[in-house]
Amino acid sequence: MSALIKTWSGPVDTAWVDYNGHLRDAFYLLIFSYASDGLMDLIGLDDAGRKATGHTFYALETHLNYLLEVKAGVPVEVRTQILALDKKRVDVYHTLHVHESDTVLAANEQMLINIDSSGPKSTPFAPQVESRLRALFEPHRSLARPAFAGRAIAMPI
Amino acid sequence: MSALIKTWSGPVDTAWVDYNGHLRDAFYLLIFSYASDGLMDLIGLDDAGRKATGHTFYALETHLNYLLEVKAGVPVEVRTQILALDKKRVDVYHTLHVHESDTVLAANEQMLINIDSSGPKSTPFAPQVESRLRALFEPHRSLARPAFAGRAIAMPI
Numbered sequence: 001m002s003a004l005i006k007t008w009s010g011p012v013d014t015a016w017v018d019y020n021g022h023l024r025d026a027f028y029l030l031i032f033s034y035a036s037d038g039l040m041d042l043i044g045l046d047d048a049g050r051k052a053t054g055h056t057f058y059a060l061e062t063h064l065n066y067l068l069e070v071k072a073g074v075p076v077e078v079r080t081q082i083l084a085l086d087k088k089r090v091d092v093y094h095t096l097h098v099h100e101s102d103t104v105l106a107a108n109e110q111m112l113i114n115i116d117s118s119g120p121k122s123t124p125f126a127p128q129v130e131s132r133l134r135a136l137f138e139p140h141r142s143l144a145r146p147a148f149a150g151r152a153i154a155m156p157i
Numbered sequence: 158m159s160a161l162i163k164t165w166s167g168p169v170d171t172a173w174v175d176y177n178g179h180l181r182d183a184f185y186l187l188i189f190s191y192a193s194d195g196l197m198d199l200i201g202l203d204d205a206g207r208k209a210t211g212h213t214f215y216a217l218e219t220h221l222n223y224l225l226e227v228k229a230g231v232p233v234e235v236r237t238q239i240l241a242l243d244k245k246r247v248d249v250y251h252t253l254h255v256h257e258s259d260t261v262l263a264a265n266e267q268m269l270i271n272i273d274s275s276g277p278k279s280t281p282f283a284p285q286v287e288s289r290l291r292a293l294f295e296p297h298r299s300l301a302r303p304a305f306a307g308r309a310i311a312m313p314i
Contacts, residue, residue: 020213024187025216025267026187026190027183027187029182033181056177059182061221062220062221062223063218063309064218065217066219111310117177150310150311153306155243
């Protein structure tokens, strides 16, 4: 558990709740998108780092499994595992929890790619970004592959 | 092309744009979430239909492929194909386009399940909802399986 990175925490905003009275599908992803920003902050790609390197991350692909409803005002947090890394891509796995609970409310895998904003075009990570990513990834190598990684949608038979 | 259902259209809201100057990942999904609402409207699960039946849809799982950037103010639309249907689930495939363009900006598969809101628990579609879904699905049976259906995230080797 402790190897996971806490990348976002906060209450569920009332503006994120839909006609079903719970967090709308897209706003689970907004929370996970903020969690990816949280990861970027940790590896030197915060606003100042993006300006200094001219690099940023784009999402290529995302997969989300909705497991439990979440209501407005609930304090939630995101924990992040790095699943894989190459010279310019990082495969991240986020889980959403009520603050300090281990129950998974939703799981989100994201494939992110490093971008030279002057293109925009994909480009290898800046050296200092890559070394921070590798340092975060190292303790994750021995973690179990999580339940909702690499999933594809299919109608049950 | 004509068998696809136009389920949402409108401009990209400036509030949906992030520090990269383009539509944020989560707000592609908000557009696709509105498109699923558009589909619900067409099959009798608009606000009045939800009240009358006591039913609604929840998203179980979603997969999104980001293909091209989109900037604020661009008029976009969503076209929807029904991939599969059982007694209580519908597997939908949305594509995002600039208004009247066939270029795909993003693709999103969603597995939706019919819910009795009094539980909430899953339950078969109301008969009139199922018949409308089957009528929309019928011309989609002969369409090609789309490019980004059933995808799983994996690091390229």
